[in-house]
Amino acid sequence: MKNKILIFLLIIKSVGLISAQGFIKGEYKSYQYDSEPRVVVKDEYTFDQNMYLTTLVSKSVLDKKWDKELNVICENNDMLFVIKMTREKLNYEKGQNDKRTYTLKKEKEHWSLFYFEKLIGKLSYSATQEECYFYSYKSNSEEIFYSKKNNEFSLFGTKYVLKNGIFYDQNVDGNETYKLKSCNKYEINYSSEGLESEYKFEKNYYCTDINDTCLLWILRNDINPFLLPYLFCKIDRAYHSTSYLAEGTTTYEPEHLQRKDGLPWASGNGKGIGDIISIKEFEHENPETLIIMNGYQDVNHPDYYEKNSRVKTLKITNRQTKKSKTIAVSDTKEEQRFSLKELGKGGEYELEILDVYKGNKYDDLCIQYLVVE
Known part of the structure; x- marks a missing residue:
């Protein structure tokens, strides 16, 4: 392992130097x-x-x-x-x-x-x-x-x-x-x-x-x-969750929430009640909408949706304004949208799982897609 001095270059985009942020x-x-x-x-x-x-x-x-x-x-x-x-x-x-x-x-x-x-x-x-x-x-x-x-x-x-x-x-x-x-x-x-x-x-x-x-x-x-x-x-959004499921070499980490296809995020905490998903958004300066696709959605295995738990109630908190709201998420495969405007401006959010729809075979809570924009 060679010791290397940390050096890198990022180029200033705005005109002139401004105070460090x-x-x-x-x-x-x-x-x-x-x-x-x-x-x-x-x-x-x-x-x-x-x-x-x-x-x-x-x-x-x-x-x-x-x-x-x-x-x-x-x-x-x-x-x-x-x-x-x-x-x-x-x-x-x-x-x-x-x-x-x-x-x-x-x-x-x-x-x-x-x-x-x-x-x-x-x-x-x-x-x-x-x-x-x-x-x-x-x-x-x-x-x-x-x-x-x-x-x-x-x-x-x-x-x-x-x-x-x-x-x-x-x-x-x-x-x-x-x-x-x-x-x-x-x-x-x-x-x-x-x-x-x-x-x-x-x-x-x-x-x-x-x-x-x-x-x-x-x-x-x-x-x-x-x-x-x-x-x-380059990342458009930074995700973190208090837990995520790992089954051998297969993991269901929160980064999966950025795309509608492929594996979902799944809680490593059973039904997931009490889990918190954190999102830091970069592409949209002040997001106004939360978009969610509930459950585990796989076109080749449509039964995965009912077999696993789905989110029922979410508490959304804007980390910059400290304002919160609680939303009821429908038990449907359709894309659902919720307004974030009343929570004020900012690009950092925490979403706490308060309640779930129980799966008919597994307790694992799954969410296919979850972004702010």
């Missing part, structure tokens, strides 16, 4: 057969109100001595983005410091990428396919470095799946442990051949613009792999 704070530690960490990396990212990076400061300690410090500043001038990086190697001879300037110019259908003043390639994306590409003028080759399908992401050859707010690396052999400490606090532990690593971070940043994913390519090799999907992988 978002953050990521992380601490990475690497142990090599000792109780004290040999490597410590501390990072702090600040973002504007649109969640685009404004500054990054990263400091590392090697064997209890300050080793390196990284500073990144992003500047924007009407679709011309300038990224200034300074790496200072504190325990090396003078002349080892590194200063770099990248410029991205927005063209009609792509971004032109310059290193200092030399044109080195272009970045493009497909919003419909949700894929990002880099074309190198030096090698005359193109790579697809990001793609998304449902809750599965492919990023630089690594496959991730999003479950209950945590990105799981599908390529590892089970020696990583993931923990969601609270809604925005994470802990990841890694063990391999005597090398122990841990990464703890907290954040309120989410990648919500596929342009961000495209532009992040510049510093891709310097991002700690633990944090990498949380920076690159």
Whole structure:
């Protein structure tokens, strides 16, 4: 496991720098057969109100001595983005410091990428396919470095799946442990051949613009792999639930609620009474409608609907305004809509299960589709 300093790039979208509205704070530690960490990396990212990076400061300690410090500043001038990086190697001879300037110019259908003043390639994306590409003028080759399908992401050859707010690396052999400490606090532990690593971070940043994913390519090799999907992988909504059902390798996590086909969300708490589903919406700034499709709906197994429990009563709370309402959900396969206007503006909601329609065979509470927009 190689230690990598956390570095990434997000481009400022709005004109001019504005006060920071978002953050990521992380601490990475690497142990090599000792109780004290040999490597410590501390990072702090600040973002504007649109969640685009404004500054990054990263400091590392090697064997209890300050080793390196990284500073990144992003500047924007009407679709011309300038990224200034300074790496200072504190325990090396003078002349080892590194200063770099990248410029991205927005063209009609792509971004032109310059290193200092030399044109080195272009970045493009497909919003419909949700894929990002880099074309190198030096090698005359193109790579697809990001793609998304449902809750599965492919990023630089690594496959991730999003479950209950945590990105799981599908390529590892089970020696990583993931923990969601609270809604925005994470802990990841890694063990391999005597090398122990841990990464703890907290954040309120989410990648919500596929342009961000495209532009992040510049510093891709310097991002700690633990944090990498949380920076690159575009999500329209962040879901979390107090429980979800797992049957062997099949899981019914809350991210399934974003799509009408496929597996539903199912409570891991039997009938689900008392479970809470949390939704943070990005695509719609102030959602006005809750949309729900009740039960387990599978066209190939229509009996699954009656066999499993369905939601009967929901309490909806706007986390920003603290206003709540209780709704009665009909026992039907049809799509149902409920107004959120009286709960005020905001994009974060909690939905508490108060009552259910009991399944005729299983207690498991299922919901096929649940979004705000």
